[in-house]
Amino acid sequence: MSTPGRGLHGHVLESLGPAITAGEYPPGSVLRTDELAQRFDVSRSVMREAVRVLESMHLVESRRRVGVTVRPKAEWNVYDPQVIRWRLAGADRPQQLRSLTVLRSAIEPVAAGLAAKFATAEQCARLTECALGMVANSRGHQLEGYLVHDVAFHRVILEASGNEMFARLGDVVAEVLAGRTHHEVMFEDPDPAAVTLHVQVAEAVREGDGERAERLTREIAVGALQELDILAP
Amino acid sequence: MSTPGRGLHGHVLESLGPAITAGEYPPGSVLRTDELAQRFDVSRSVMREAVRVLESMHLVESRRRVGVTVRPKAEWNVYDPQVIRWRLAGADRPQQLRSLTVLRSAIEPVAAGLAAKFATAEQCARLTECALGMVANSRGHQLEGYLVHDVAFHRVILEASGNEMFARLGDVVAEVLAGRTHHEVMFEDPDPAAVTLHVQVAEAVREGDGERAERLTREIAVGALQELDILAP
DNA sequence: CGCTCATAAAAAGTCAGACTTATTCATACG
DNA sequence: CGTATGAATAAGTCTGACTTTTTATGAGCG
Numbered sequence A, B: 001m002s003t004p005g006r007g008l009h010g011h012v013l014e015s016l017g018p019a020i021t022a023g024e025y026p027p028g029s030v031l032r033t034d035e036l037a038q039r040f041d042v043s044r045s046v047m048r049e050a051v052r053v054l055e056s057m058h059l060v061e062s063r064r065r066v067g068v069t070v071r072p073k074a075e076w077n078v079y080d081p082q083v084i085r086w087r088l089a090g091a092d093r094p095q096q097l098r099s100l101t102v103l104r105s106a107i108e109p110v111a112a113g114l115a116a117k118f119a120t121a122e123q124c125a126r127l128t129e130c131a132l133g134m135v136a137n138s139r140g141h142q143l144e145g146y147l148v149h150d151v152a153f154h155r156v157i158l159e160a161s162g163n164e165m166f167a168r169l170g171d172v173v174a175e176v177l178a179g180r181t182h183h184e185v186m187f188e189d190p191d192p193a194a195v196t197l198h199v200q201v202a203e204a205v206r207e208g209d210g211e212r213a214e215r216l217t218r219e220i221a222v223g224a225l226q227e228l229d230i231l232a233p
Numbered sequence C: 001c002g003c004t005c006a007t008a009a010a011a012a013g014t015c016a017g018a019c020t021t022a023t024t025c026a027t028a029c030g
Numbered sequence D: 001c002g003t004a005t006g007a008a009t010a011a012g013t014c015t016g017a018c019t020t021t022t023t024a025t026g027a028g029c030g
Helices: A007-021 A033-040 A044-056 A081-089 A093-118 A121-136 A143-160 A170-182 A192-207 A210-227 B007-021 B033-040 B044-056 B081-089 B093-118 B121-136 B143-160 B170-182 B192-207 B210-227
Strands: A060-063 A067-070 B060-063 B067-070
Touching: A007 A033, A007 A044, A007 A081, A033 A044, A033 A067, A044 A060, A044 B044, A081 A093, A081 A170, A093 A143, A093 A170, A093 A192, A093 A210, A093 B093, A121 A143, A121 A192, A143 A170, A143 A192, A192 A210, B007 B033, B007 B044, B007 B081, B033 B044, B033 B067, B044 B060, B081 B093, B081 B170, B093 B143, B093 B170, B093 B192, B093 B210, B121 B143, B121 B192, B143 B170, B143 B192, B192 B210
Parallel strands: none
Antiparallel strands: A060 A067, B060 B067
């Protein structure tokens, strides 16, 4: 699923990236390229390439005579899929999952509203198909099958919105949903109400009722927020 | 404001990045590192670093024996601030502006709702200050002064939401607003209704009325969408 | 004619070493 | 006490040789 560290610099990144995003090197920590090259047993050219990538993610800053400085979390490119993966895999997982779920709750209703206006016939068909798949896998501990259709459903919505930036959140949503199924509490069958809501969203999109699609998707989002205890009592 | 190309590889990026995002090299185009190094008159090491950064942005893919292949737009990391800047500076500007405005319209209302719950006293004060600044600069062709406070206002909202991913959209919103003032149609004074809405959002946040803050911000968003003729008649 | 497998070519990938340059810190000087 | 000078340091750059992977070519054979 995720990009395996291709090339030596990729291997270095797969080790350094998670370490930095996990906070192993606190903001302001200074690393030296030569030392890192020795530690990872690679040439300086390779190490420099890795540092350049980390720099482009705003995880570190490289300055002459100083070294490679770790930047504060507030400056990281938190939308970089790679950064998201690293954080989801490490100690930052809970906070990352919450941030992403809130982000979803903001984006997906609007995306669904747009999808109702712009979805093609083929996309409507795929959407209905996904909803049916969710129903079919909603009982009897078929969590994996349910997940596949759930992910596909949200991907179609985001793509059908016609907004390229929404569409690019498909992978992120996929990882959040997968995370919920595999790591978080999801032992029993999914909430029947949620399943019904998905079916109804598919209906609304098919009928071109943007307002209803948005409202229903917002209900789904509320459910996702409640699962993580994100709500104001 | 934007990061000037620091170092040789940065200079190369500032030339190659905009070219690729502008579609000068159609998806599937193949570049060769050595040739690029010659063209930009830099060493291969420097060129390789630049390619690595482009690769981390998913703008290109580097494969042995093949070369550096330009990836289709659908795979780009469109949330990378650098990519956004490049696209805003080039031929893709209109589409990028529309995508970002739709994104804003989804995010900011939710952010305002959260801000009403989590904003500190200091943030509330700053917000009110910004709103007053907007009012003070709303008449008499003081567009620059208005812009400064408008940008600050939205930054505070996004930060006060308490969501790190929302907060990181501050720079993006700043560029969208600056773009509207400087490049798009914004000759006359800003819409008085919009100014009032901002003042009211500040009120709602101060009073902790999340629902009202969200609704009012959604109205602001509708205005922004209409400016770009994004609406379903 | 079409298939498989060996061979060659091409381009990225890697490494080592020498050199340059900017920045910082310490010291001496006015 | 502030400023200029200089030395130390780590990133930055370049070069050239070598390795590795992948693709294309073509020879041989069924």
